[in-house]
Amino acid sequence: MLILRAVAARRSLGAKLADISNETGLSRSTAHRFLGALVQAGLLEQEPTGGSYFLGLELCEFGAIAANRFGLRDAAHPSMGRLTEQTQDTVYMSIRHNYESICIERFEGDYPIKTLTLDIGDRRPLGVGAGSLALLAFQSDEFVSRAIALNATEAERKWNLSATQLFDFVAETRQQGYALNPGRVAPGMTAIGVPILGEKGEAVAALGVGAISSRMGSERCRQIVALMQDEAGQVAERLSRRLGPLDTQVVNRAYRAGLRNHR
Numbered sequence: 001m002l003i004l005r006a007v008a009a010r011r012s013l014g015a016k017l018a019d020i021s022n023e024t025g026l027s028r029s030t031a032h033r034f035l036g037a038l039v040q041a042g043l044l045e046q047e048p049t050g051g052s053y054f055l056g057l058e059l060c061e062f063g064a065i066a067a068n069r070f071g072l073r074d075a076a077h078p079s080m081g082r083l084t085e086q087t088q089d090t091v092y093m094s095i096r097h098n099y100e101s102i103c104i105e106r107f108e109g110d111y112p113i114k115t116l117t118l119d120i121g122d123r124r125p126l127g128v129g130a131g132s133l134a135l136l137a138f139q140s141d142e143f144v145s146r147a148i149a150l151n152a153t154e155a156e157r158k159w160n161l162s163a164t165q166l167f168d169f170v171a172e173t174r175q176q177g178y179a180l181n182p183g184r185v186a187p188g189m190t191a192i193g194v195p196i197l198g199e200k201g202e203a204v205a206a207l208g209v210g211a212i213s214s215r216m217g218s219e220r221c222r223q224i225v226a227l228m229q230d231e232a233g234q235v236a237e238r239l240s241r242r243l244g245p246l247d248t249q250v251v252n253r254a255y256r257a258g259l260r261n262h263r
Contacts, residue, residue: 002026003026003034003035003038004038004043004044006019006023006024007020007054007055008055009023013052014047014050014052014054015054016051016052016053017031017032017051017053020035020053072093072095072104072205072239072251073093073104073105075238075239076093076105076205076238077105079207079232080107080207080231083107083207083209083227083228084108084109085109086227087209087224088109089109089115089209090107090109090116090209090210090211091107091207091208091209092118092208092209093105093106093131093205093206093208094118094135094205095206095251096135096203096251099150100123100124100126100132101125101126101131101132101135102123103123104120106118106119106120111211115189117129117189117210118131125154126147127147127148127151127155127161128151128158128184129185129191130181130192130210131207133169133170133173133193134179134194134195134203134206135193135195135203136203137173137179138174138195138202138203139202140202144167144170148163148167148170151166152166159185161184173193177194177229178193178194178225179192179193179206180221181193182213182216183213189213190210190211190212190215190216191209191210191211192208192216192221192224192228193206193208194206194208194225194228194229196232196236197232198247198250198251199245199246199247202247202248204239204246204247204250205235205239206232207228207231207232209228239251
């Protein structure tokens with residue numbers, strides 16, 4: 001899993017053997033042996049000339065199956081389509097897995113300047129990014145404190161966000177009812193995150209809309225938030241019809257069952 005994540009983090013650049021060894025802490029000989037097995041299984045591909053490793057098509061297929069476990073993406077598609085049409089910007093759906101958010105769907109709008117800060121399958125520590133912050137803020141105080149304590153080092157190292165800032169963002173998000181990320185993750189890009197709430201009020205998923213900051217003035221943000229909150233409610237209703245009363249445990253059980261059923 002560490003090797004697959006190291007390769008995934010390099011995206012279209014690919015990962016060299018040295019990169020993977022450094023990222024995972026494995027010796028080059030051990031990493032090379034594991035890489036060969038993953039290539040043989042079709043989970044990775046190796047570039048014939050440069051020798052870089054990339055995620056394999058079979059792994060991408062598994063990812064698509066897992067992301068749509070029990071229709072989670074299907075339930076969001078009508079709402080994401082409408083949001084993309086109405087805003088012309090990029091729309092994301094994320095879920096929570098332990099103390100991370102995972103992007104499971106992305107729709108791209110027609111506006112020519114796009115903000116593609118998340119690919120499907122990308123993970124972020126809870127609290128980093130608009131959708132991830134919406135997922136964190138609408139959890140119990142105990143969970144929020146634990147998540148920030150566990151994620152603080154990575155958030156500080158990669159995004160220069162302190163634990164104190166994350167707590168402040170959570171408080172602001174709860175007060176507003178939505179998360180706003182004005183360029184904290186990617187300069188010049190602003191994103192809004194709205195929770196998809198379960199039966200007891202905790203976030204089981206989140207919708208996000210991202211655009212260049214010049215398009216995200218306060219009045220337009222208010223309009224987009226209203227659209228997103230309406231669609232988030234509709235997604236929650238569709239998921240409830242498929243899964244029963246919604247809570248994080250129900251979504252996580254569906255996630256695990258979906259993975260088992262498609263192995």
